[in-house]
Amino acid sequence: MKDEQSISPSHGLTRQMQVYLQGLQGQRPSLPVSPDVLEQRAVEQLSLEASGYLAGMDDTMRANLEAFQRWRIVPRMLRDVSQRQLSTSILKMQLPVPLLLAPIGVQSIIHPEAELAVARAAHSTNVPMILSTASSRTLEEVALALGDTQRWFQLYWSKNPDLNASFVRRAEQAGYGAIVVTLDTLLLSWREQDIQNAYLPFLLGEGLANYFSDPVFRQALLQPPEENPVTAVRYFTDIFLNPSLTWEQLGFLRQHTSLPIFLKGILHPDDACKAIDIGMDGIIVSNHGGRQVGGAIAALDALPAIAQAVNKQLPLLFDSGIRRGSDILKALALGAQAVLLGRPYIWGLALEGEQGVQTVLQNILADLDLTLALSGYSSISQLDSSTLVNAQPVH
Ligand SMILES: Cc1cc2nc3c(=O)[nH]c(=O)nc-3n(C[C@H](O)[C@H](O)[C@H](O)COP(=O)(O)O)c2cc1C
Numbered sequence: 001m002k003d004e005q006s007i008s009p010s011h012g013l014t015r016q017m018q019v020y021l022q023g024l025q026g027q028r029p030s031l032p033v034s035p036d037v038l039e040q041r042a043v044e045q046l047s048l049e050a051s052g053y054l055a056g057m058d059d060t061m062r063a064n065l066e067a068f069q070r071w072r073i074v075p076r077m078l079r080d081v082s083q084r085q086l087s088t089s090i091l092k093m094q095l096p097v098p099l100l101l102a103p104i105g106v107q108s109i110i111h112p113e114a115e116l117a118v119a120r121a122a123h124s125t126n127v128p129m130i131l132s133t134a135s136s137r138t139l140e141e142v143a144l145a146l147g148d149t150q151r152w153f154q155l156y157w158s159k160n161p162d163l164n165a166s167f168v169r170r171a172e173q174a175g176y177g178a179i180v181v182t183l184d185t186l187l188l189s190w191r192e193q194d195i196q197n198a199y200l201p202f203l204l205g206e207g208l209a210n211y212f213s214d215p216v217f218r219q220a221l222l223q224p225p226e227e228n229p230v231t232a233v234r235y236f237t238d239i240f241l242n243p244s245l246t247w248e249q250l251g252f253l254r255q256h257t258s259l260p261i262f263l264k265g266i267l268h269p270d271d272a273c274k275a276i277d278i279g280m281d282g283i284i285v286s287n288h289g290g291r292q293v294g295g296a297i298a299a300l301d302a303l304p305a306i307a308q309a310v311n312k313q314l315p316l317l318f319d320s321g322i323r324r325g326s327d328i329l330k331a332l333a334l335g336a337q338a339v340l341l342g343r344p345y346i347w348g349l350a351l352e353g354e355q356g357v358q359t360v361l362q363n364i365l366a367d368l369d370l371t372l373a374l375s376g377y378s379s380i381s382q383l384d385s386s387t388l389v390n391a392q393p394v395h
């Protein structure tokens with residue numbers, strides 16, 4: 001246990017009482033508890049450009065959220081839920097809660113302390129963090145802020161193989177425990193708001209800390225990025241995404257690291273099977289928060305068939321649309337072992353920096369703990385498809 005912010009077996013109840021007692025002293029929570037209000041406030045506060053960047057394809061984002069509404073929990077009664085078990089183990093890693101922070105790039109456009117604020121909040125709540133390749137602070141700085149908190153590194157597979165190998169080497173040295181290769185962003189999608197705002201944060205030098213600090217990246221330039229940022233940004237835009245990537249090339253990564261490799265962005269059961277065939281260590285079912293393929297299947301709708309195909313042969317994680325405790329419970333019941341929290345922690349960051357991220361994490365975990373108990377479960381390991389019914393809307 002880290003400190004009083006850590007998640008205990010009665011976290012939900014403790015948190016709830018803490019808030020009510022503060023209420024007695026006339027103190028209301030400064031951060032909205034409802035994720036919808038939280039989003040609204042954060043968006044109001046951010047610049048048009050930053051809030052446009054946070055958005056995605058409206059229809060796919062809506063589909064992600066609606067998919068959760070079609071599954072309903074069927075609570076069971078009187079099963080002694082006085083002690084709850086939220087921890088899980090993935091490969092050899094012990095996760096205190098079935099939740100990790102999703103990799104989200106360029107956080108400097110949200111808050112000046114960016115990933116450092118998030119890392120400190122991850123540390124105080126003991127929630128593992130997945131750091132984006134496109135972070136605004138270097139992976140080494142973020143590792144320092146995380147202390148002994150678990151961390152994974154998300155890799156955008158660039159066109160420069162030496163750079164990819166260098167990122168992986170740096171991540172290993174800085175204590176990252178897994179590599180997450182994002183498969184769904186081999187090109188940036190048609191992002192209506194960003195195009196309308198003529199806004200791409202990288203062109204302004206945001207989110208490039210890992211690239212600019214990398215010896216291989218620097219070697220490829222005639223002048224260091226500090227002296228000639230324009231050329232450095234140009235080189236970045238030339239190489240940072242690699243649409244020619246195929247399954248065969250994932251073997252390259254295997255040769256360069258002994259860390260477990262997770263593939264993020266799987267939506268088809270056949271792709272999940274391919275990941276198993278080529279010896280990958282884990283899968284993250286995700287549609288990138290509805291930011292890549294407009295009209296894509298809701299990530300939750302893709303989960304049951306993938307869980308069936310994977311049949312527990314490797315760890316299955318999930319993201320895209322997790323907003324509250326019941327969403328986590330539903331994803332776990334449909335076969336995920338853990339979920340990634342995306343935009344909600346960024347809304348907390350936008351409004352209150354480190355404190356905001358910490359509050360968002362404590363709230364969602366308190367909600368999960370209480371929802372689990374009230375549904376009649378004392379451990380997340382007891383959740384399965386019998387926890388839910390599929391309530392299809394009547395047409
Ligand atoms: C602003 C923003 C930046 C993101 N950057 C990355 C990234 O650098 N790497 C990555 O793998 N996913 C990235 N994602 C996707 C998230 O990891 C995650 O899949 C998504 O946020 C989940 O959807 P949700 O936020 O609606 O729950 C980003 C998402 C957002 C909103």
Ligand SMILES: O=C(O)C(=O)c1ccccc1
Pocket residue numbers: 104105106134185207288291
């Ligand atoms: O914006 C994104 O969704 C994203 O994944 C990304 C891609 C490249 C750099 C930073 C973030």
